[in-house]
Amino acid sequence: MKEYLYLFLAVLFISCNSGNQNRYVISSREPINIDSAYSGSCPSLFKTKDGALIISWLRDISDTQAVLCYAEAVNGKDFGPAKVVAGSDNAYPHGENLPRVIKTPDGRILAAWGASNPNPANRYSGLVYYNWSSDNGKHWTVPQALSKDPNSIDQRYFDVDILKDGRAAVIWLDNRKITDKEGSALYFATFNENNELENERTVGVTCCQCCRTDLFVDKDGNVHMVYRKIINDSIRDMVHSVSFDNGNTFSVPQRISPDNWVVNGCPHTGPAMAQTPEGLSFVWYTAGNGAGVYYTSSEDNGKTFSGREPVSARPSAKHPQIQITGDGKQWIVWDEGSSRGGRIGLEIRSPEGKKLEHIYLTDSVGTASFPVIKPSSGDQLIVAFSGRQNAANKEQVFYKIINEEY
Numbered sequence: 001m002k003e004y005l006y007l008f009l010a011v012l013f014i015s016c017n018s019g020n021q022n023r024y025v026i027s028s029r030e031p032i033n034i035d036s037a038y039s040g041s042c043p044s045l046f047k048t049k050d051g052a053l054i055i056s057w058l059r060d061i062s063d064t065q066a067v068l069c070y071a072e073a074v075n076g077k078d079f080g081p082a083k084v085v086a087g088s089d090n091a092y093p094h095g096e097n098l099p100r101v102i103k104t105p106d107g108r109i110l111a112a113w114g115a116s117n118p119n120p121a122n123r124y125s126g127l128v129y130y131n132w133s134s135d136n137g138k139h140w141t142v143p144q145a146l147s148k149d150p151n152s153i154d155q156r157y158f159d160v161d162i163l164k165d166g167r168a169a170v171i172w173l174d175n176r177k178i179t180d181k182e183g184s185a186l187y188f189a190t191f192n193e194n195n196e197l198e199n200e201r202t203v204g205v206t207c208c209q210c211c212r213t214d215l216f217v218d219k220d221g222n223v224h225m226v227y228r229k230i231i232n233d234s235i236r237d238m239v240h241s242v243s244f245d246n247g248n249t250f251s252v253p254q255r256i257s258p259d260n261w262v263v264n265g266c267p268h269t270g271p272a273m274a275q276t277p278e279g280l281s282f283v284w285y286t287a288g289n290g291a292g293v294y295y296t297s298s299e300d301n302g303k304t305f306s307g308r309e310p311v312s313a314r315p316s317a318k319h320p321q322i323q324i325t326g327d328g329k330q331w332i333v334w335d336e337g338s339s340r341g342g343r344i345g346l347e348i349r350s351p352e353g354k355k356l357e358h359i360y361l362t363d364s365v366g367t368a369s370f371p372v373i374k375p376s377s378g379d380q381l382i383v384a385f386s387g388r389q390n391a392a393n394k395e396q397v398f399y400k401i402i403n404e405e406y
Contacts (some may be wrong), residue, residue, distance in 0.1 A: 031387070031398035034070065035059055035082055038298075039394035043384035044098045045374040049105050049162070053376050053386055055079055056101035057397040058093045058113070065393040066091045068113045070101040070137075073376065085111040087131055087143040092116045095319065095370035095386065096212040096268050097126070097156050105166045105295045109133040112170070112192065113138070114156055121175075125154040128172055132195040141195055147187075152176055152183070157270065159213050163246055166223030167191060171215045171225055173207055176195070183230040184209045188247060203250050204241065206230040212270025219275060222301065223247045226256070226282060228269040234262045238271045256296055257308045261288030269318040276351045277328045283311060283320035291315035293334045297353050311347050312336060323373045325381065325404075329356070333371040333383055334359075342367045344385055346402075361400055366390050368398075379404045 003395050034043070039060040046054045053073040058066040059082075068088035071079040082245040091099060091113040099113035112130040119125055131143045146155050158172035168191045177185035186204030191198050207213075208228035216224040223243040237260065239253035256271075271284040279299035288293060292313040297306045311320065316337035323331050328351030335342050348357040361383060362368040376382045384399040 031400050032082065034384070034397045036070065036081060036396070038396070040066070040069075040397045041093045041386040041395050041397070042095060042098050042370070043372055043397045044099065044100055045372045045382065045384060046102045047374050048103045051377070053374060053382065054101055054103065055382075055399065056099055056111075057384075058091050058099055060093075060394075061089070065089060066093055068099045068101070068111055070111070070222070071115060071162075075377075085113075085131065086135075086140040088113055088129070090115040090129065090143075092126060094126075094156075095269060096210065098212070098370075098372075099157070099232055100158075100160050102162065102168065104162060104168055107134075107136075108195070109137060110168050110195075112158065112160060116157070117153060119153055122154055122259065125175070126156045127153075128155040128158050128170075130170075144188070146170065146197060147174070147200060148368050149176065157210065157212050159215040161215045161217045161223075163190065163217060163223065168217065169217075169223065169247055170197075171203070171213050171227075172362065173209060173227075173313075174202075176202070177205055178202070179205055179337075181206050181230070181233065183207050184211065186225070186227060187217070188225070188250075193302065203237075204229070204253060208236050208266055210266030210268050214270065214272050216273050216275075218280075223250075224273060224280070224302070225250065226273050226284075228267070228270065228284075229253060229255075231255075234264070234289075236261050236267065237286070237288065238282070240273070240280075240282070240298075242302050251302070251374065254302055254305075255283070255303075255307050256282050256298075257286070257294065258352055259286040259288030261286050263287065263363060267318075272321045274322045274324045274330065276324050276330060278353070279350050281322060281324075281330055281349075281353070283322045283332050283334075285318045285320065287315065293317045293320045295332065295333075295349070295353070306353070309353070312345055316342075317334045317345065319370050321371060321373050321394075323375060323381065325375050325379065326353075327379075329404075331373055331381060331402075333361070333373045335369040335371060342369045343373045344368045344383065346383070361402075362387070367395075368392070376401070 152177035183206035187199035
């Protein structure tokens with residue numbers, strides 16, 4: 001009898017240790033304030049082709065005014081001093097209309113941000129401004145709106161990325177459309193070597209007016225767009241479109257999931273996508289057939305999609321982002337409300353999409369929202385977000401360094 005007991009304990013010990021070897025333990029520093037002397041919001045992250053990491057955000061300089069700031073990581077995790085983008089003092093904070101600072105392979109820096117543009121046609125209108133620096137931020141070109149067309153009075157919810165030929169590209173929602181139906185048009189354009197926007201054109205119609213868009217260039221140079229489309233006048237579901245010719249033409253948009261969300265309004269929560277060794281992955285919020293943040297994937301560049309899977313089935317879970325580490329693991333972040341404030345969730349999936357870990361990076365004592373995530377170096381990632389340490393504090397920008405340990 002005693003021998004059977006010893007055998008049972010030995011098997012149990014081996015099983016427990018095997019489980020621990022496959023268990024993911026996430027460790028991180030406490031949140032770091034990127035700009036502690038100021039209030040601010042709207043962080044964004046960009047990784048250059050040579051692996052440098054840039055964080056950008058909006059710094060409040062008064063109750064009604066903000067400027068675009070950025071900093072570069074000096075060792076993959078610690079950021080250098082904040083730099084202010086000249087001419088960005090008309091920036092308007094909005095968590096879905098994130099400002100961007102990116103660097104082209106030839107070393108030029110592109111800054112872009114949203115500004116308010118109320119007018120008789122639409123008091124909520126905005127414009128997207130941009131400028132360039134060719135000397136690492138010492139001097140900047142004169143800021144200008146994306147389109148020179150005087151009929152373009154509402155430009156918002158934009159995204160930027162670098163094409164395979166090194167040019168910067170941009171998509172945005174615009175009031176100019178060829179239909180009387182509700183919604184905005186989706187525009188695409190590129191920047192030339194003279195820092196000028198060119199070849200702007202409509203690439204989508206009847207888009208939801210107030211949800212973030214996602215522009216993504218994959219490892220093969222294919223150009224992907226994901227956005228919320230208004231379908232049959234009432235359904236607001238996410239669609240995907242891809243270009244195999246460097247953005248010259250795009251495929252017919254396909255729904256990533258038939259959620260059939262009928263809503264007469266703007267959810268203010270856009271999609272995100274990434275590329276794994278297995279294909280493409282997508283995360284988004286919907287309230288169609290169950291509210292929450294969901295995940296799906298495609299192995300054929302968006303021709304077909306797997307069935308959606310919940311990341312967080314809480315109705316308050318919104319604003320997801322996704323990134324892939326070098327080993328193919330998928331890292332998803334989102335914000336999630338509670339009775340005491342918001343918190344940031346993190347889910348890790350295998351390259352094939354299997355759930356490996358589901359935790360929260362912040363507690364619900366303070367508030368945290370609009371997270372963004374990027375791999376930094378090695379097995380490290382950085383998650384940045386807007387937050388308050390408690391209700392009395394002003395909103396500021398924080399980031400956390402995440403390490404994956406075994």
